[in-house]
Amino acid sequence: MHPDPVPPAAGTAGDEPRLTVAAAARRLGVAPATLRTWDRRYGMGPGEHRPGRHRRYSPDDLARLELMQHALLRGASPADAAGYARAARLPRPGGDAADRPRPLPAVPREEGTPGPDVGGPVLLADDTGDGQAATRVRVGGHVLRLPGAGRAARGLGRAALALDAAAVRGGLREAVERGGVAHAWDEVARPVLVSVARRWADSGAGVEIEHLVSECVIGVFGRHAAEAPAPVSPRPVLLAGMPAEQHTLPLVVLAAALADRRVESTSLGSNLPLDALVAAVRRTAPAAVVLWAQMPATADVEVLRALPRTRPRFRTYVAGPGWTGVALPPRITWLGSLRDAERELVATVLV
Ligand code: B12
Known part of the structure; x- marks a missing residue:
């Protein structure tokens, strides 16, 4: 797609389109x-x-x-x-x-249109071998594969590869403003994170990119939650990483999505020891508790069994790929996606 040229303002050189x-x-x-x-x-x-x-x-x-x-x-x-x-x-x-200075190629008009290689950020068409066109984002010598990703994700990928934190934050903020929290996470941030991780798994390179994007996700979505209108939920949702679990970005994003629905959440971050989790449940009287396990090693059902009984009661949810295939105790619900989690928790809390 072309950037929208703005018609020249009256009184300026008529042949020079100016851009917003x-x-x-x-x-x-x-x-x-x-x-x-x-x-x-x-x-x-x-x-x-x-x-x-x-x-x-x-x-x-x-x-x-x-x-x-x-x-x-x-x-x-x-x-x-x-x-x-x-x-x-x-x-x-x-x-x-x-x-003339060699201009950087603009973002290609069509997905899959190769740009000239001038060493700047370029998008390339690429055959994945399964007949699907994949998009690679390249900055300098670094390449990120973003199959099926939209323009915003590709922009974010470029900014991430360039370790341009301001641009990553800007891209995330813009995605949230344009399409909301779930869109910004599922269609923009998540494809980049998954691709960065795949690159790391393939080559051992790019942990710094993973850290940078993670920090920006925490900053942007955290701020979005903090700036949301006051919650109306009578009791909060408690969000925590399982003991020894370091991955909790999806909970940061979930807190932002809930804040938009005026549901209060209390986030306890990653790697929460079991006794601290038990204490927090007792003290905050949550309507729901969500426990994230990214890694199979942290998806420990004994933690679920150790949660205290409270009055009023709370509902327990687990989320994250770590729980895949784990036999859950009765009345524990697995949440499979951000949108499902938002829907389910809003229904549970705003009764
Ligand atoms: C960000 C990240 C980190 C950050 C975490 C920051 C933070 N505060 O959370 C940091 C940099 C700290 C980190 C560290 C490490 N990480 Co890491 N990390 C990731 C990464 C890129 C994203 C994690 C994430 O947020 N996933 C969520 C989304 C993006 O992906 P998903 O879980 O697949 O999403 C599915 C569902 O979860 C669901 N979903 C998505 N969002 C939401 C939201 C909600 C609310 C719900 C309910 C569902 C849901 O939908 C998706 C489709 O089903 C993953 C790669 C990946 N593909 O996940 C690696 C990954 C999890 N890390 C990995 C590893 C190995 C590590 C390290 C050990 C080494 C390293 N890479 O540096 C360290 C140490 C961590 C430790 N000691 O436990 C591996 C784990 C492999 C494994 N299964 O054993 C992965 C898979 C990377 C890889 N390709 O190998 N990591």
Whole structure:
């Protein structure tokens, strides 16, 4: 898809389409928040600003941003990249094409349209061998496979590979704003996490990317939950990782989804010791308890049996791939997806 060109404002050179922040961001394959940051911190915003109008990027502004992006991807600091881009002489229209800075390819119009390889972020079509077109995101020499992923996930993948935390956060925030928490997790963040992990499993590389994306997920979804309207649920949902379980991102996201439904949750994070879990259940009088096990080793039914009986009672749920194939004690329900969990918990809590 093309970025939406904005018709030239009256009184400007008629042949120079100007782009909004969103359209310029799409053209460059970065989050709008990244462009705003580059503007605020490094003075890389639109050159011309006319009172009473939104700021728009001219072709020259875009060319400078592309130069900045090139420099960043080659390892320059943001400040140095911005300085380089500002100082560069841009070719005039009609000048010798060979003198022009090589523009980064825009995000391809169609899924699977290969872009030219200029060393910047490129999306490539790829045959997975099962007849399905897969999309790979590449930054520098790093490649991330994102089969069937949409534009937002590909943008997030690029930002993640570039270890650009501001862009990852911006991409996540934008996805939440556009499509809601479940969309941002299931269609944007999760494919990237799964792909990063697959890359790690195949090559042993990229744990730093996994950590960076995890931190950004915790930051963005955590903040979303904190800023939600006051809850109306009479009792909270208690969310905790099983003892010895380090993976709890889905619970952070679940807390954000519940907050949007005005359901209060109490998050106890990862690796909660059993006695602490028991104490928390007694003290918070939850309507429901959700225990996440990512790893089979942490999916221990003895923990479920050790939970205290309280009045009023609470319902116990387990979630995460660790529980697959585990015979659960009676009245314990397994939650298979974020959307299912949200639906089930809202029904349980908001009775
Ligand atoms: C993020 C992550 C981390 C983060 C965790 C941060 C945090 N605070 O949670 C960090 C960096 C700390 C980490 C560390 C490690 N990790 Co890790 N990690 C992951 C990763 C990428 C995502 C985990 C996650 O959130 N999964 C949730 C979503 C993204 O995936 P899913 O579980 O498959 O989703 C399914 C369901 O769970 C469900 N679902 C999804 N979301 C939701 C939400 C709700 C509410 C519900 C109910 C359901 C649901 O839908 C999906 C389809 O069924 C996974 C890869 C993966 N594919 O999961 C590896 C992964 C789990 N890690 C792995 C490993 C080995 C480790 C480490 C041991 C080594 C390492 N990679 O550094 C360490 C140490 C951890 C430890 N001591 O236990 C392996 C586990 C292999 C195994 N089964 O034994 C995985 C699978 C990576 C891999 N390819 O090998 N990790």
